[in-house]
Amino acid sequence: MKLGAFDLPDLPDLDGIRACVHCGICLPQCPTYRVLGEEMDSPRGRIYLIRAAAEGRVGITETFTHHLDLCLGCRACETACPSGVPFGRLLEQTRGQIERHGHRRLSHRFLAGLTLGLFPYPGRLARLLAIVALYQHSGLQRLVRASGLLRLAPRLAAMEGLLPPLGSWRARELPELVQATGRRRGRAGLVLGCVQRYFFPRVNELTARLLSLAGYEVLIPRDQECCGALHLHAGRLDQARRFARGLIAAFDGGVDLVVANAAGCGSAMREYGHWLDGDPRARQFSLRVRDISELLADAELPLRPMEVTATYHDPCHLAHGQRIRREPRALLNRIPGLTLVELAESDLCCGSAGIYNLLEREMAERLLELKVSRIAETGARTVVTGNPGCVLQIARGCRERGLAVEVLHPVELLARALSY
Ligand code: SF4
Ligand code: SF4
Structure with a gap:
């Protein structure tokens, strides 16, 4: 089945597109519109483009791809929209079509392939981090930064600048089960995430300790993988679904709640019910997802003063x-x-x-x-x-x-x- 320039699977949701009444309320909230002031880089403009492609008036050209790729997927437009346009899903469905039919810059495809082929895979990431840790601890990072060499390669400089100090990257492995120490409130599964697990292992360790203190028995399955959020946002929907199924299976039947301490993971997991439509386990899983702040906001914690x-x-x-x-x-x-x-x-x-x-x-x-x-x-x-x-x-x-x-x-x- 075809819908203009789009085809099955994952056709952009026509009802969602038609819900847009072109009021423009979302425009001032859109970061790319704020910076560029261009209609085609606003939510309304992007919805117009998706609709034009769905009606066969435009193809999935380089220009089309450019305006959709420049979207951050931040969903500020969804918060602002009085008509309930599900922009995040529309964007992900459309990026799925771009993945199959679009023409992206080589540098874009290379970088996306590199990062998406790295983050969800612990073995590959661990090898890379070992090299990065050596780069940092040998003093080479200080030398490279001081030399100004990185200015010659701005993209590499941006990546290098993001690296946190990896002193403790070899995190102590968390136990698979942490007992509740406070008044018992239930059993929570902790999602470790990819970036969190390798760049900020202490955040996961602390999350488990705080959950335990708040009265949750914490289940941390060793075999859990990526939540699929990065693939979802990139329009690699089949891979995202594979990761989603894997994570659901890792927590299947064993927990009352599934806890995320990374907003991107939590948001993607709440959408599993939609992306795995027809799988009741996915809907159940999504309903159990909580952000750590939701569980700690009213928990009994003996907090000491801190100026x-x-x-x-x-x-x-x-x-x-x-x-x-x-x-x-x-x-x-x-x-x-x-x-x-x-x-x-x-x-x-x-x-x-x-x-x-x-x-x-x-x-x-x-x-x-x-x-x-x-x-x-x-x-x-x-x-x-x-x-x-x-x-x-x-x-x-x-x-x-x-x-x-x-x-x-x-x-x-x-x-x-x-x-x-
Ligand atoms: S998701 Fe964010 S960047 Fe994209 S159109 Fe909406 S507000 Fe703009
Ligand atoms: S606020 Fe909603 S209905 Fe109005 S232009 Fe933006 S997406 Fe369309």
Whole structure:
């Protein structure tokens, strides 16, 4: 079956396209429209393009692909839209069509292939991280950065700048089961994520300890793989489905809730019911997904006072993808002595957006500049955010601007207030 320039499977949802009444309310919320001011780089313009392709008025040309690829998938337009246009799904379905029929730049295909072929695979990632750790600890990183050599290869510089210090990359393996220590509230499965597991292993360790303290028995299956979020956003829908099925199987039947501490993973997992339509296990799994902030916001935690001024950046896939804004703030506000300064435009994308900052560097840099300026305005020395991609991106932006701030996941700050 064909629908204009599209074909089966995963046709862009026509009802979703038709729900757009062209009101333009979403335009000021769209980061790419804010930067470029171009209708075709706005949600309304992109929906117009998808509709034109579905009606056979345009093909999946380079221009079509360019405007759709420049979208961050941040879903700020969904939050703003009064008509309920499911833009995130439309984008992913359309990118699936582009994957099959589109013409992407060679550099785009190479970088996407490299990262998507790396992150979900622990063995490959571990080998790469061993080399990166050697690069950092041998002093070579300091030399390379000081030499200015990286300025000759801006894309490589952007990737290199994202690397956090990998002192503890060889994380202590977490036990498969952590007993509840507080009043028992149920059994929670912990999703380790790819970036979180290798770049921020301590965040996973702390998440398990805090869940246990909050009364959850924590199941951490060793054989769990990637959640498929990066593949989903890239339109590699079959691979995303394979990862989704794998993760569902890893937690099958054993947990009351499935907990994510990476906004991107949580958001993708809440969509499994849609992408694996017809599989009741997927729907059940999606209904069980929680962000860690939801479970800790009202948990009994013996928090000690801590004098700190912090600000909070809303990850797109938490604020827009899962509509979670209150809980992370409530959680931070529970720390006695903590002053939370509201960040202007805290839900405007920082430019990270999965692997977007590697593929669409210019736009990502402009959004990062804006984010860092807003952070500087707060005067806070601690930035808190619940997505590893945002942590890496914002930390790089602040470091390069010479802004002395520490970027932390909420559980890291909470753990300090518990003297962990
Ligand atoms: S997902 Fe984000 S970048 Fe894409 S159209 Fe919507 S608001 Fe704009
Ligand atoms: S707010 Fe919704 S209905 Fe209005 S233009 Fe944007 S996507 Fe269309």
